[in-house]
Amino acid sequence: MLAKSSTELVRQQNSALVLSALRRHGRLAHTEISDATGLASATISSITADLERARIIEKSEQQATVGRGRPRVLFSQRRNCGYLITVIISSDLIQYSLIDYAGTLLDRFSEPRGEGGTAAFLAAISAGLERAVERSRIDRGSVLLVSVSSKGLAHPSEPVLVWSPVFGSQPVDFAAALKDGWHAKVILNNETLLVAGALLERQVKTQGGGEPVLAALSLGHSIGLGIARRVAGGVPEISAPNFGHMLHMPNGGLCRCGARGCVEAYAGFYAILRAAFEVPLDTIPAKFVPVAEIDKIAARARQGNRMAQLAFRNAGAALGYGLSRLLSLHGHMPVFITGPGTRYQDLLQAGIEEGLAQTHVVRLGGMPGLTVVPDEPSLVFEGHLNLAFSIVDQDIIGSRQSMQAAGE
Amino acid sequence: MLAKSSTELVRQQNSALVLSALRRHGRLAHTEISDATGLASATISSITADLERARIIEKSEQQATVGRGRPRVLFSQRRNCGYLITVIISSDLIQYSLIDYAGTLLDRFSEPRGEGGTAAFLAAISAGLERAVERSRIDRGSVLLVSVSSKGLAHPSEPVLVWSPVFGSQPVDFAAALKDGWHAKVILNNETLLVAGALLERQVKTQGGGEPVLAALSLGHSIGLGIARRVAGGVPEISAPNFGHMLHMPNGGLCRCGARGCVEAYAGFYAILRAAFEVPLDTIPAKFVPVAEIDKIAARARQGNRMAQLAFRNAGAALGYGLSRLLSLHGHMPVFITGPGTRYQDLLQAGIEEGLAQTHVVRLGGMPGLTVVPDEPSLVFEGHLNLAFSIVDQDIIGSRQSMQAAGE
DNA sequence: ATCTAATTTCTCGACTGTCGAGAAAAAAGC
DNA sequence: GCTTTTTTCTCGACAGTCGAGAAATTAGAT
Numbered sequence: 010m011l012a013k014s015s016t017e018l019v020r021q022q023n024s025a026l027v028l029s030a031l032r033r034h035g036r037l038a039h040t041e042i043s044d045a046t047g048l049a050s051a052t053i054s055s056i057t058a059d060l061e062r063a064r065i066i067e068k069s070e071q072q073a074t075v076g077r078g079r080p081r082v083l084f085s086q087r088r089n090c091g092y093l094i095t096v097i098i099s100s101d102l103i104q105y106s107l108i109d110y111a112g113t114l115l116d117r118f119s120e121p122r123g124e125g126g127t128a129a130f131l132a133a134i135s136a137g138l139e140r141a142v143e144r145s146r147i148d149r150g151s152v153l154l155v156s157v158s159s160k161g162l163a164h165p166s167e168p169v170l171v172w173s174p175v176f177g178s179q180p181v182d183f184a185a186a187l188k189d190g191w192h193a194k195v196i197l198n199n200e201t202l203l204v205a206g207a208l209l210e211r212q213v214k215t216q217g218g219g220e221p222v223l224a225a226l227s228l229g230h231s232i233g234l235g236i237a238r239r240v241a242g243g244v245p246e247i248s249a250p251n252f253g254h255m256l257h258m259p260n261g262g263l264c265r266c267g268a269r270g271c272v273e274a275y276a277g278f279y280a281i282l283r284a285a286f287e288v289p290l291d292t293i294p295a296k297f298v299p300v301a302e303i304d305k306i307a308a309r310a311r312q313g314n315r316m317a318q319l320a321f322r323n324a325g326a327a328l329g330y331g332l333s334r335l336l337s338l339h340g341h342m343p344v345f346i347t348g349p350g351t352r353y354q355d356l357l358q359a360g361i362e363e364g365l366a367q368t369h370v371v372r373l374g375g376m377p378g379l380t381v382v383p384d385e386p387s388l389v390f391e392g393h394l395n396l397a398f399s400i401v402d403q404d405i406i407g408s409r410q411s412m413q414a415a416g417e
Numbered sequence: 418m419l420a421k422s423s424t425e426l427v428r429q430q431n432s433a434l435v436l437s438a439l440r441r442h443g444r445l446a447h448t449e450i451s452d453a454t455g456l457a458s459a460t461i462s463s464i465t466a467d468l469e470r471a472r473i474i475e476k477s478e479q480q481a482t483v484g485r486g487r488p489r490v491l492f493s494q495r496r497n498c499g500y501l502i503t504v505i506i507s508s509d510l511i512q513y514s515l516i517d518y519a520g521t522l523l524d525r526f527s528e529p530r531g532e533g534g535t536a537a538f539l540a541a542i543s544a545g546l547e548r549a550v551e552r553s554r555i556d557r558g559s560v561l562l563v564s565v566s567s568k569g570l571a572h573p574s575e576p577v578l579v580w581s582p583v584f585g586s587q588p589v590d591f592a593a594a595l596k597d598g599w600h601a602k603v604i605l606n607n608e609t610l611l612v613a614g615a616l617l618e619r620q621v622k623t624q625g626g627g628e629p630v631l632a633a634l635s636l637g638h639s640i641g642l643g644i645a646r647r648v649a650g651g652v653p654e655i656s657a658p659n660f661g662h663m664l665h666m667p668n669g670g671l672c673r674c675g676a677r678g679c680v681e682a683y684a685g686f687y688a689i690l691r692a693a694f695e696v697p698l699d700t701i702p703a704k705f706v707p708v709a710e711i712d713k714i715a716a717r718a719r720q721g722n723r724m725a726q727l728a729f730r731n732a733g734a735a736l737g738y739g740l741s742r743l744l745s746l747h748g749h750m751p752v753f754i755t756g757p758g759t760r761y762q763d764l765l766q767a768g769i770e771e772g773l774a775q776t777h778v779v780r781l782g783g784m785p786g787l788t789v790v791p792d793e794p795s796l797v798f799e800g801h802l803n804l805a806f807s808i809v810d811q812d813i814i815g816s817r818q819s820m821q822a823a824g825e
Numbered sequence: 826a827t828c829t830a831a832t833t834t835c836t837c838g839a840c841t842g843t844c845g846a847g848a849a850a851a852a853a854g855c
Numbered sequence: 856g857c858t859t860t861t862t863t864c865t866c867g868a869c870a871g872t873c874g875a876g877a878a879a880t881t882a883g884a885t
Contacts, residue, residue: 014872015871015873016870016871016872017872038862039862039864040861040862040863050862050863050864051864051865051866053863054863054864054865076860076861077859077860078859078860078861078862079860079861079862079863080861081862082863
């Protein structure tokens with residue numbers, strides 16, 4: 010069923026539009042907002058007045074005026090309107106970042122990821138969040154959103170990790186990490202989903218468009234994939250399919266997930282290690298492989314060692330076949346490769362292309378663009394900010410009380 | 418970028434809401450529309466008055482009033498507001514249906530699909546369309562939409578068949594089938610996409626909800642797949658990925674598409690034939706296999722013939738592995754199996770389940786629901802109507818002239 | 826035959842929103 | 856000090872939704 014519309018929703022939508030223009034371009038003047046949003050000047054006056062009264066945005070201190078005419082009044086988000094904490098979970102560390110409403114990074118620290126079960130893990134995160142607010146002397150209640158990312162499968166609507174390399178199918182509910190005194194909403198997303206979102210937003214910013222859809226492939230100990238698509242409504246649609254554990258080969262090598270023949274069981278770091286040393290494919294996979302170990306194999310491969318070369322080539326082929334299936338089921342799209350595994354791109358490339366080349370989609374639409382994007386951590390952080398602020402802004406605008414009561 | 422909103426769009430949205438309620442439930446009274454849409458009674462008055470003035474809806478002739486109180490006034494679409502033609506292309510026939518704006522089928526006929534290239538094909542369709550309007554003495558100009566369906570890959574936005582079993586990658590632009598005097602828009606969709614859309618709408622109607630996503634799998638000479646998803650906005654999102662030509666097995670059997678190892682090259686009718694007779698897998702596939710031929714193989718399989726059994730089982734496995742990949746990349750969802758191939762479900766089932774069972778998604782989310790839905794043709798037609806009328810209604814409402822000028 | 830209750834449709838005024846035009850503000854140049 | 860230029864702000868017109876209650880119309884009671 011379609012949703013009904015009303016004049017209030019119109020104002021909400023257009024307020025969101027103003028706020029998102031401010032996010033994208035930073036400080037803007039009245040006229041600039043009007044240009045960016047397409048709304049009439051009078052409408053901008055009305056909306057900015059509302060937002061200012063609600064203490065969501067503020068007029069920046071005057072900067073040196075340039076050119077003649079009435080000086081511009083720049084608007085920007087009120088820094089202490091609220092805060093955002095991002096929690097980036099990787100295999101060995103948990104990184105916490107505190108960001109104010111204007112998007113400025115206030116604090117960042119990492120803590121080693123301890124051993125133990127999900128309870129201990131959640132307790133550690135809970136402590137980390139407490140530490141984050143205490144270090145900056147910020148009221149817990151003013152944290153609007155905690156944005157968590159991890160590898161693995163996130164529940165589509167709840168902040169629950171449905172499957173992860175570390176805890177398997179034992180669910181982890183991050184909502185439980187917030188104790189009393191916190192009012193923040195908690196969201197959880199797959200890491201590579203955020204990367205895909207960040208890449209799409211970068212495209213919008215630089216080319217003002219470009220292809221409307223892309224995939225991000227993260228190579229490392231595990232294999233991550235995110236898809237981002239610009240869709241009619243305006244809000245991009247991002248998802249993180251279970252690519253790493255899609256079937257590559259029936260009855261194939263044993264994977265960390267317990268299944269057989271997953272893509273990861275051929276292309277993950279542990280799989281490359283296994284293949285290079287000709288360990289039987291049903292060997293229980295290594296919990297963790299230091300990058301140095303794979304570097305050694307890569308060095309041998311680059312020196313001509315056949316077995317090492319084959320390990321990378323097969324890994325590439327698993328990825329290529331997997332990508333060909335991705336393109337078959339999601340349509341043709343460019344692929345951006347990121348993660349620690351990109352340093353072996355020279356050894357993987359041939360296999361990837363071989364795997365891709367056979368399929369009908371590729372024969373029809375051509376080889377998809379394969380671009381290596383090295384700096385995964387900043388993409389993840391960017392993705393966090395994009396997604397988190399769009400949610401925070403939506404929530405703030407949605408709660409009409411804040412817009413009206415604050416005006417008293 | 419988000420889209421800007423305005424009060425006019427609000428009216429558009431709500432008018433569409435009223436029209437879609439009318440589509441779903443048939444004739445409705447003022448109060449019923451209000452209940453169905455959630456709009457205030459006064460708003461319904463205003464909108465229905467507009468639509469009536471624009472000659473889009475009309476008050477039905479009074480029917481026997483029941484119960485006391487002021488008698489209801491029922492609204493329904495004005496039949497001759499415009500017409501819709503559906504063109505359903507199958508391997509041997511082309512079926513034309515003429516439907517009025519109220520959704521009543523006025524005429525239907527089929528013509529054999531001739532030989533020849535794309536030009537001859539388009540000319541035949543052009544003639545078929547002419548015949549459709551002439552038989553019912555309808556003005557070409559009052560046909561609002563021609564909705565075409567076919568197997569194969571449709572262009573995402575244009576009515577162009579990008580790949581089809583018959584014409585291969587030679588594109589067919591159905592817009593060219595309309596000559597002078599026609600103002601209709603032409604849309605083209607994959608047949609199984611329409612099936613998926615129809616199944617989703619049926620779920621909405623009966624259960625008022627149910628799972629928000631499903632897949633339709635059509636088994637026949639070729640393999641079709643459609644995905645339908647209820648999404649926040651209200652308009653369902655339907656797509657037809659290139660499932661049949663997704664890679665099933667690297668360097669596998671030759672497919673009609675020219676690639677090797679496609680799902681279809683193992684699960685299509687010609688593939689079952691090839692496997693049952695132990696013809697080498699790189700044999701050029703048969704253009705067309707009569708169902709009777711496959712029936713014979715099925716009979717032999719049911720009588721215990723090993724080779725025939727294996728042919729079906731391998732076909733099932735190709736489908737099962739393919740579906741497991743679908744679930745990996747699109748999330749867990751129930752699958753509805755349709756098409757002529759459903760009559761061999763008993764022989765395919767085991768293979769399908771075997772192929773599905775191995776994967777991570779299935780181990781996590783359980784075996785997906787597999788439901789056989791026999792009557793594919795009516796699903797296709799239903800899908801045509803759903804999609805076509807939602808577009809027609811949108812267009813009619815969108816063209817503001819019709820709403821205002823008609824009031825003179 | 827008339828009155829009352831029930832039910833539905835229609836209308837009015839209040840409210841919220843967008844927009845265009847032009848007034849007001851404020852700095853730079855002459 | 857006046858003019859030009861540029862930006863912001865304000866006003867009134869217009870479009871839309873909503874709640875309340877009036878108007879319409881029938882069934883049943885008296």
